[in-house]
Amino acid sequence: MKRFIDIGANLTDGMFRGLYRGKQVHQDDYTAVLERAWNVGVERIIVTAGCKQDIEEALSLVRDNPKLYTTVGVHPTRCGEFDEASSPNDHLNELRNFIKENREKVIALGELGLDYDRTKFCDIDTQKKYFALQLDLAEEFGLPLFLHSRNCADDFVRIISENRSKISGGVIHSFTGSSEEAKQYLDMGFYIGINGCSLKTEENLVAMAGIPTDRLMIETDAPWCGIRNTHAGSKYVSPSRWESKKKERWVEGCVVKDRCEPCQIAQVLEVMAGVRGEDPEHLAETMFQNTLKLFFPNHSS
Secondary structure, three states, rough: OOOOOEEEEEOOOOHHHOOEEEOOOOOOOOOHHHHHHHOOEEEEEEEEOOOOHHHHHHHHOOOOOOOEEEOOOOOHHHOHHHHHOHHHHHHHHHHHHHHHOOOOOEEEEEEEEEOOOOOOOHHHHHHHHHHHHHHHHHHHHHHEEEEEEEHHHHHHHHHHHHHHOOOOOOOEOOOOHHHHHHHHHHHHOOOEOOOHHHHHHEEEHHHHOOOHHEEEEOOOOOOOOOOOOOOOOHHHHOOOOEEOOOOOOOOOOOEEEEOOOOHHHHHHHHHHHHHOOOOHHHHHHHHHHHHHHHOOOOOOO
């Protein structure tokens, strides 16, 4: 069986508990979501955390599950948290303590970076200031980075370059950029994470196909970034083995229509292998080993 590590899944999202915008629409099916993932060959999931509340919830999920790990960091759209705290350094210390107290389960600093597509949530100057500040933790703990980059290439590259000595590696999560952007990130030494959002357009497919296999990682970004019929990559996807139902009509054993799950990492692989003309087994195993190398260097393969 193919082996996967989903490098980014938002398992703290209420959708996996049947909650949509605060309303209970169907019963909690979190356990079934995990079982489907394990059944397709997912061996580990890195739970994405992007704010203090996410981190606390993620740690509660991963603490007693040997297959789950988490990140610690503040997403660019949440960087206002630093100014809302008693002081920015106090908030940084909270992040530091989360890492110190959970070293076996925190395997990356993130999700952090810049997002200039959603500045209504946090202005550019605030994002830049606290992206740079968080990199002090990368140096202190030797953690790799789980990075977010949207429409911000120049500032992103500048901040990384100015702090290069603090960084021991990382991955550009949920890559949706051009071939030129991919080359820029590769030249900086980063891996590139691919999910359904990375496979929407023909330009996306061309960019993904040009990334060396030994620099790729795979993810779902669940419950977001599922592969839809309108996506350029959808023609490579096999019919799902699970029946889907709209959330209002969900029944046990079904997946929720339009809610991405970690099990759908198998579909991401189908598109990647199909576009690249590579053997799916070999591609999956290479990405598995890439992920071990960056995030789990002391774990056996």
